[in-house]
Amino acid sequence: MSGKAVETAGEHGPALREGLSTALSWLTVLPFAGATVFDRTTGRRAMAAIPVPGLVLGLAAAAISTGATLVGFAPLLTAVLCVVSWELLTRMMHIDGLADVGDALGSYASPERAREIIADRYTGALGMGAVLLTLGVQVAALSDLLALPSASTGILLIGVIPALSRMSAMIGCSRLFRPFSTGGFGAMIIGTVPLRWIGLWWLALTTTAGVLAAVALPGVNAWAVTGGVAVAGVCGIGFTLVLARHLNHRLGGLNGDCMGALIETSTAVCALTALVVVRAAVQP
Structure with missing residues (x-):
């Protein structure tokens, strides 16, 4: 991600188009051109569009889940395929960040030394453990969502979870936090996002999921999806605030790797929370 964003000067294009194309260029493998000017304005626009x-x-993931359900794949295999698709479509950049942050936090080193560990291109056992545990929770939660009596309920939730979890990067890039370096990708994005944008995205995602659920699902399942998305978003935001504050304290600020760690862990939290809410709503 940082390799696509070397700071340069110049004139910006229209905000909406530049934000959307840059977010898709930086954060997926899709062939979007993105911005031609890279500065904190670019970073703010891209992070505003990160969901x-x-x-x-x-x-x-919804397409994979639908196809796998039709051909009779087990929920566990389908969940693994969904998570694999997420990692391949993002070049595994977020789990790379999670691994680096896991190594740094597990070292219990000073902020200066912890930042050096994050910059090290090698992954240690602590970082690998953080990745395995986080992906394990993601797969297990998605598997249980797909095993619900109404498979469509689980598929709809799986379709929203990645967008919910990306609000965590907006929190990390909000004005509550600061980059620990004056240069690089983190300096371009951290401290640029107004908190109100996070609330607007939460409302938009919850409303959209609710409308889709009302059209596609009967009775209690529609309400379960709406509640699941709303509560998962709130819990993801709360979890991210706690983790981001801890990272800010331990590292003396945040960087781009921290955004990857926030996204991956928030994905696990959102999936798990949505599962708990939906199960409570649909089971007698």
């Missing part, structure tokens, strides 16, 4: 790449991942 859009999440929607793309969600659509891919």
Whole structure:
């Protein structure tokens, strides 16, 4: 991701188009050109649109889940395929960040040394453990969602979870936090996002999921999906605030790798929370 964003000067294009195309260029493997000017304005626009790449991942997972259900794949295999699609479509950049942050936090080193560990291109056992545990929770939660009595309920939720989890990067890039370096990708994006944008995205995703659920699902399942998305978003935001504050304290600020760690862990939290809410709603 940082390799696509070397700071340069120049004139910006229209905000909406530049934000959407840059977010998709930076955060997916899709062939979008993105911005030609890279500065904090570009970073703010791209981070404001970051749930859009999440929607793309969600659509891919929903398509995989639908096809796998039709051919009779087990929920566990389908869940693995969904998570694999998310990682391939993002070049595994977020789990790379999670691994680096896991190594840094597990070292219990000073902020200066922890930042050096994050910059090290090698992954240690602690980082690998963080990745395995996080992906394990994601797969298990998605598998249980797909095993619900109404498969469509689980598929709809899986389609929204990646967008919900990407709000975590908006929190990390909000004005509550600062980059620990004056250069690089983190300096371009962290501290640029107004908090109100996160609330607007939460409302938009919850409303959209509710409308789709009302059209596609009967009775209690529609309400379960709406509630699941709303509560998962709130829990994801709460979890991210706690983790981001901890990272900010331990590292003396945040960087781009921290955004990857926030996204991956928030994906697990959102999936798990949505599962709990939907199960409570649909089971007697």
